[in-house]
Amino acid sequence: MSFPPIRPELAGIEPYGAPQLTKDAAPVQLNVNENPYGPSEACLDDIAASVREAARTLNRYPDREFTALREGLAAYLNTDGGQGLTRDEIWAANGSNEVMLQLLQAFGGPGRTALSFAPTYSMYPEYARDTHTTWVAGRRETDFSLDLDAAVALIREVRPNVVLLPSPNNPTGTALPPEAIGVLCEELGESALLVVDEAYGEFRREGVPSALELLPRYRNLVVSRTMSKAFAGAGLRLGYLAADKAILDAIRVVRLPYHLSAVSQATALAALRHADELLGKVDELRKERDETVGWLRDRGFEVADSDANFVLFGLFEDRHAVWQGLLDRGVLIRETGPDGWLRVSIGTPDEMTAFKTALTDVVKELR
Numbered sequence: 001m002s003f004p005p006i007r008p009e010l011a012g013i014e015p016y017g018a019p020q021l022t023k024d025a026a027p028v029q030l031n032v033n034e035n036p037y038g039p040s041e042a043c044l045d046d047i048a049a050s051v052r053e054a055a056r057t058l059n060r061y062p063d064r065e066f067t068a069l070r071e072g073l074a075a076y077l078n079t080d081g082g083q084g085l086t087r088d089e090i091w092a093a094n095g096s097n098e099v100m101l102q103l104l105q106a107f108g109g110p111g112r113t114a115l116s117f118a119p120t121y122s123m124y125p126e127y128a129r130d131t132h133t134t135w136v137a138g139r140r141e142t143d144f145s146l147d148l149d150a151a152v153a154l155i156r157e158v159r160p161n162v163v164l165l166p167s168p169n170n171p172t173g174t175a176l177p178p179e180a181i182g183v184l185c186e187e188l189g190e191s192a193l194l195v196v197d198e199a200y201g202e203f204r205r206e207g208v209p210s211a212l213e214l215l216p217r218y219r220n221l222v223v224s225r226t227m228s229k230a231f232a233g234a235g236l237r238l239g240y241l242a243a244d245k246a247i248l249d250a251i252r253v254v255r256l257p258y259h260l261s262a263v264s265q266a267t268a269l270a271a272l273r274h275a276d277e278l279l280g281k282v283d284e285l286r287k288e289r290d291e292t293v294g295w296l297r298d299r300g301f302e303v304a305d306s307d308a309n310f311v312l313f314g315l316f317e318d319r320h321a322v323w324q325g326l327l328d329r330g331v332l333i334r335e336t337g338p339d340g341w342l343r344v345s346i347g348t349p350d351e352m353t354a355f356k357t358a359l360t361d362v363v364k365e366l367r
């Protein structure tokens with residue numbers, strides 16, 4: 001037995017994380033799907049004043065139920081697909097990563113199974129491992145859509161307790177049609193949850209509905225969102241979900257006491273007051289995304305349709321060489337997804353120009 005006496009299944013495992021390089025090492029950072037636009041001065045002032053007020057009460061524990069924040073999040077969701085959600089149907093935590101870990105703490109566990117369809121978000125198997133939940137991954141089609149018949153067959157075979165499906169999916173950008181969500185919710189019935197992870201929901205293309213619209217119809221449906229992407233709040237660590245009250249009560253059993261600090265609550269509320277401004281850049285990013293997809297296709301690359309703020313493209317015989325070539329030119333993207341593919345986050349027009357110039361250069365060099 002070697003030191004430290006860690007759980008055997010964790011021994012030797014590297015912690016998850018995309019490479020974090022300084023601005024000097026990589027001036028153009030398009031690797032973790034951040035929003036390239038920061039908050040305005042007015043928003044910064046509001047956050048600073050709100051945190052200052054919150055600081056007065058830091059000797060006390062914060063509102064354990066973050067009531068005002070849940071109200072603000074419900075009101076926001078009702079502008080983007082929510083059907084009259086109230087604060088009683090909203091939960092939040094330190095990033096949607098924590099929200100999903102809490103879901104598996106409450107609904108997974110020993111003898112229970114979580115299911116997803118690969119390629120998908122690389123954190124899901126880690127939540128499963130950390131909660132002693134059995135992890136099963138089915139496959140997506142070659143166009144990264146979901147074959148519903150195969151998905152239903154796998155559900156019947158595996159009998160999962162939780163199904164995790166990002167829509168739009170990371171790293172492919174693929175959105176799930178609402179019919180698919182309906183079929184899966186009905187197949188799972190009351191004995192399992194379908195968690196639709198809409199971390200990139202706000203970036204979906206015109207006419208693509210949110211799973212929020214289906215919440216009144218399916219009690220076993222959970223829709224999670226985050227302030228990390230569209231809200232330009234990756235550093236804030238605020239994720240949330242909308243679901244039936246009974247599901248929230250189950251999460252309350254496993255959450256740590258006072259898990260959302262007074263500072264987080266105050267900052268998130270201030271950001272919500274500036275939602276129009278923060279989300280205002282989403283339209284620009286969607287346009288830039290569609291342009292990037294077109295540009296890559298015009299140059300003969302394979303590109304997955306994207307409803308997110310990133311684009312998966314390929315196919316490269318040696319994707320690592322392309323990734324490295326871009327980095328050598330100051331552009332950091334992500335080596336992720338199926339073999340041969342790379343993922344680029346959508347940045348400012350200047351950053352996308354730098355990416356396109358570097359990619360053209362690298363491909364010429366490697367040819």
Ligand SMILES: *Cc1c(COP(=O)(O)O)cnc(C)c1O
Nearest residue numbers: 095096097121170199226228239
């Ligand atoms: C970025 C991302 C999240 C957001 O995580 P946070 O913890 O809220 O920052 C959730 N799900 C997927 C699929 C993501 O790509």
